[in-house]
Amino acid sequence: xxxxxxxxxxxxxxxDGPAVHARGLRKSFGPADVLRGVDLTVPAGSLLALLGPNxxxxxxxVRILTTLLAPDGGAATVGGHDVVxxxxxxxxxxxxTAQHATVxxxxxxxxxxxxxxxxxHLGRRExxxxxxxxxxxxxxxxxxxxxxxxxxxxxxxxxxxxxxxxATPRIxxxxxxTTGLDPRSRAELWAVIRELLASGTTxxxxxxxxEEADRLADRIAVIHGGRIVADDTPxxxxxxxxxxxxxLRLTRREDxxxxxxxxxxxxxxxxxxxxxxxxxxxxxASHGPDHLRRTLDLLHRADxxxxxVGLRTPTLDDVFFExxxxxx
Numbered sequence: 001x002x003x004x005x006x007x008x009x010x011x012x013x014x015x016d017g018p019a020v021h022a023r024g025l026r027k028s029f030g031p032a033d034v035l036r037g038v039d040l041t042v043p044a045g046s047l048l049a050l051l052g053p054n055x056x057x058x059x060x061x062v063r064i065l066t067t068l069l070a071p072d073g074g075a076a077t078v079g080g081h082d083v084v085x086x087x088x089x090x091x092x093x094x095x096x097t098a099q100h101a102t103v104x105x106x107x108x109x110x111x112x113x114x115x116x117x118x119x120x121h122l123g124r125r126e127x128x129x130x131x132x133x134x135x136x137x138x139x140x141x142x143x144x145x146x147x148x149x150x151x152x153x154x155x156x157x158x159x160x161x162x163x164x165x166x167a168t169p170r171i172x173x174x175x176x177x178t179t180g181l182d183p184r185s186r187a188e189l190w191a192v193i194r195e196l197l198a199s200g201t202t203x204x205x206x207x208x209x210x211e212e213a214d215r216l217a218d219r220i221a222v223i224h225g226g227r228i229v230a231d232d233t234p235x236x237x238x239x240x241x242x243x244x245x246x247x248l249r250l251t252r253r254e255d256x257x258x259x260x261x262x263x264x265x266x267x268x269x270x271x272x273x274x275x276x277x278x279x280x281x282x283x284x285a286s287h288g289p290d291h292l293r294r295t296l297d298l299l300h301r302a303d304x305x306x307x308x309v310g311l312r313t314p315t316l317d318d319v320f321f322e323x324x325x326x327x328x
Contacts, residue, residue: 017080019044019171019202020065024074027060034060036226037074047193047203049213051316052223053324058206059099061223062175065204066096079171095169097161099176105149109140109159112148116166134162138192154185161192171202178212190216210316220316224324238314241322244286245312246295251305253280262302263295274321286311 020042027035035057042048052058063069065078067087076083079093103112110131117127135141138158148156157177164172174193178186186209193216197203207213213220214234221231230237250256256277263273263284274283286292292309299306 017044018042019046020048020076020078020204022061022065022074022076025061025064025071025076026073027057027064027069027071034226035064035071035074038223038226039228040076040221040231042202042204043218044202045197045200046218047197047205047216049217049220050204050206050223051210051213051220051320056223057226058223059175062096062173062204062206066094066173067091093169093171095164095167095172097164097172097174097177099179103148103156103159103163106147108145108147109135109151109155110144112159113163113166116163120167122166130166134165137195138162139188152185154181154188157181157185157189158192161189165196170200172196172204174203174205176206176208179208186212210320214316222320222323229323230319234316237316237319241285241314241318245283245314245318246286246292247310247312248282248295248299248306249308250280250282251307253277255304256280256282258302259299259304262298262304266294266298272322280307 018041020040022038022040025035025038025040026033038057038061040048040050040061050058050061060069064071065076065083067083067090070084078090081087081089081093083090103109104115107115113131113134114127117130118124122130132141132144135144138161140155140158140162143151143155148159151159161174161177177193178189181189190212193203193205197216205213205216217234219232220234220237222229222237230240232240248259250259256275259282260273260275263282272285275281276283284295292311296306296309
């Protein structure tokens with residue numbers, strides 16, 4: 001968990017070039033090489049989603065870019081400022097919302113925002129003005145005088161994001177902001193993020209929800225094993241994994257491993273086969289009607305009963321699995 005919430009305000013003119021630019025970032029913790037040469041670029045006014053398995057280096061990358069952690073090698077600029085040599089200027093340009101809400105449960109929503117504004121030396125009148133504006137903007141005005149301990153998870157996360165905007169940063173880092181939220185609260189937070197993006201804020205978002213990245217991001221970077229293994233638009237990444245996938249739901253859960261073995265042996269998907277024993281599902285790249293017929297014939301000869309068959313276009317789930325499996 002991070003221990004800072006947001007950073008101080010600046011009126012500096014935004015520099016030309018990308019808002020975030022990293023080249024060859026490296027970081028090790030003891031014998032573990034967490035980052036092994038990360039290259040990353042976020043154009044000003046865009047949203048880049050950083051995806052990756054747990055332990056892939058997402059949070060370490062964010063901590064370096066927000067000056068919370070020094071890199072062992074490589075270089076990075078945020079807002080045109082070097083994260084090592086000019087950390088104070090970086091902090092004046094950014095806001096950060098951490099993985100867990102850090103607002104105070106014993107204060108009201110309004111008191112929380114006014115407290116953060118006071119920490120940035122904005123003055124009492126300006127603190128009240130900004131707090132009121134953000135409470136309204138994040139649909140929290142009706143709950144402004146309630147203790148945050150009575151807020152729902154979605155309300156707390158909206159307040160957390162509002163606090164990171166109290167200093168009007170032009171670059172915002174969101175580290176898994178919707179983790180643990182119900183679908184309605186997640187959709188509400190997505191609407192706020194879209195509004196921030198439309199207003200010109202540059203956003204780097206880490207998330208475990210691939211649908212979230214698909215809906216919000218201009219570009220997606222996938223990090224695995226401490227390196228960026230893909231960086232492109234959502235549509236372009238989906239095209240990399242083919243036009244369609246064949247999905248089969250088996251009658252018996254215990255047949256899932258046998259189905260994978262039978263299809264691999266029959267060259268009907270090879271390493272691209274995905275197995276989900278809990279859901280009794282098998283998925284593999286589709287290569288047209290003849291491929292479907294051959295697949296069903298192989299399973300029939302192996303005495304594996306199929307309950308349902310379907311075709312669907314690629315999703316970011318397919319991209320994620322293919323990229324991380326290939327990197328592994």
